[in-house]
Amino acid sequence: MRYQFCQYVTIVDMSDEILSEVIFEHGEFESNAVAIGSSVLIHQLGLKQFDVVYDKREGKTTRYKIEDIEVNLIEQPTVTRVFLEPVRLIVGQHDIGEVE
Template sequence: MRYQFCQYVTIVDMNEEILSEVLFEHGEFESNALAIGSSVVIYELGLKQFEVVYDKREGKTARNKVVDIELDLIKQPTVTRVYLEPVRLIVGQHDIGEVE
């Protein structure tokens, strides 16, 4: 089955004040049936200035739980979105610079 993976990301400053909240789309992937509570291994998320990006440096993987599965029956073809547990990124602490 084809799934679209998404994750809410809250970007905060060092004082824990919210700067922005975004829905990061990991993309579409083919997978066996998923259930809420399943774990997904992906790259960690980081910041390039205020943009959420993958941190693809060596050893930077994260295990995230599936917290919701949404079937959009209005769109044709039907879209199945998988929401991963939300993450909080701190400006200055989760910056990855220009490393690719």
């Protein structure tokens, strides 16, 4: 089955003031059945200026838990979105510099 993996990301400044909240789309993946509470191993998220990107530097992988599974029966074909646990990124601390 194909799943669209998404994750809520809150971008804050050093004073913990919210600058923006976005849904980062990891993409569509073919997988066996997934369940809430399962874990997904993927690249960590980071910031390039104010854009959320993968931090693909060596050793920058992390495990996120699946928090919710949404099946949209209105769209055709049916879309199944898997939401990973939300993450908070701090401008200045989670900047990864230039992305290749």
